[in-house]
Amino acid sequence: MVSLDERLFFLINGLAGRSEAVDGFMKLVGGEYFIPVAIVMVLLTMWFLGKDIQSREKNQRAVWYALVGVGFACAIVAIFNCFYDRLRPFEAYPGDVTLLFYQPTDPSFPANVAAVGFAFAMGAWFGNRKAGYVLFLFAILWSFARVYVGVHYPLDVLGGGAIGILASLAARGFLRLIEPLPTWILKGLRKLYLA
Amino acid sequence: MRGEYFLFVFSVSLGVLQLVAAWVRLDGLSFFRRRYLNYIFAAAMVGISYWWFFRVDRNIPDTAGGLSGPLLFSFLLAALALAIFLTLIISSAINARWGKSNPEDAKEGFEALRSTTYFQAIKKGLRRNR
Numbered sequence: 001m002v003s004l005d006e007r008l009f010f011l012i013n014g015l016a017g018r019s020e021a022v023d024g025f026m027k028l029v030g031g032e033y034f035i036p037v038a039i040v041m042v043l044l045t046m047w048f049l050g051k052d053i054q055s056r057e058k059n060q061r062a063v064w065y066a067l068v069g070v071g072f073a074c075a076i077v078a079i080f081n082c083f084y085d086r087l088r089p090f091e092a093y094p095g096d097v098t099l100l101f102y103q104p105t106d107p108s109f110p111a112n113v114a115a116v117g118f119a120f121a122m123g124a125w126f127g128n129r130k131a132g133y134v135l136f137l138f139a140i141l142w143s144f145a146r147v148y149v150g151v152h153y154p155l156d157v158l159g160g161g162a163i164g165i166l167a168s169l170a171a172r173g174f175l176r177l178i179e180p181l182p183t184w185i186l187k188g189l190r191k192l193y194l195a
Numbered sequence: 196m197r198g199e200y201f202l203f204v205f206s207v208s209l210g211v212l213q214l215v216a217a218w219v220r221l222d223g224l225s226f227f228r229r230r231y232l233n234y235i236f237a238a239a240m241v242g243i244s245y246w247w248f249f250r251v252d253r254n255i256p257d258t259a260g261g262l263s264g265p266l267l268f269s270f271l272l273a274a275l276a277l278a279i280f281l282t283l284i285i286s287s288a289i290n291a292r293w294g295k296s297n298p299e300d301a302k303e304g305f306e307a308l309r310s311t312t313y314f315q316a317i318k319k320g321l322r323r324n325r
Binding site for chain 1: 200203204207208211212214215216218219221241245248249252253254255256258259261262264267271275303304305306307308313316317320
């Protein structure tokens with residue numbers, strides 16, 4: 001499994017350095033600013049969308065699931081990092097990896113960006129399928145770019161993605177468990193004309 | 196870097212809020228009376244902000260001037276909050292006359308912002324609760 005993971009990594013990372021335009025694009029979307037801000041803007045749009053109060057509330061609950069899911073995902077990744085320290089590809093194979101990014105110092109597995117990206121996407125998907133698919137595309141692109149630029153193995157992003165999806169599922173369960181608190185907050189925001 | 200990131204998120208949010216106001220027809224949140232102007236403003240704000248922020252390489256570790264995860268989140272939240280707050284103030288000021296000419300209604304939440312400004316809606320809400 002690990003060997004397959006590393007072979008797949010070198011296959012994807014082997015594409016780096018061939019085209020300046022593709023490298024530039026991957027550096028852009030693999031970074032910490034481009035896709036996260038785009039994801040948050042999709043969630044901001046979702047907060048306002050809906051033909052009526054019911055459909056808008058569904059979207060707004062999905063935004064909650066996504067935000068709480070991201071919190072859970074980051075916590076799970078932080079716990080993983082305390083017990084398992086997988087070396088980054090550029091540390092394990094110095095000189096063999098085409099590194100287009102700075103050298104992160106935290107463990108390679110699980111990929112935090114994949115956990116965050118997929119948690120956002122899964123949370124959004126619960127309320128709005130179209131927005132969910134768009135965010136899944138963002139998450140996949142973000143994760144792929146991290147392998148391409150040489151900072152993660154494919155298994156890291158698969159693990160991170162699974163954590164993100166499970167975290168948003170857990171977030172939905174948690175928010176349903178603490179009802180009617182989320183409903184009160186939404187009603188309060190509606191009274192203030194903010195929802 | 197922190198200031199630039201804040202400004203980037205702020206201006207993108209301002210643009211997206213105008214896009215949403217036009218799309219969902221929340222006229223009380225719009226800066227413009229004509230919907231196509233909202234779309235032009237949104238496209239310009241988002242496009243220019245992305246171009247301006249990414250005109251230089253932003254892949255910088257947090258140990259060398261980049262932003263760590265918690266800082267990224269805090270700045271994003273603060274910039275977003277400021278964009279929402281300013282949108283409410285500016286749209287209420289621009290549409291002050293327009294909103295007043297609309298009949299009083301008891302709509303809740305964003306529905307009220309289709310026919311009145313944010314501050315007028317708050318005022319009407321307070322009056323109803325008295």
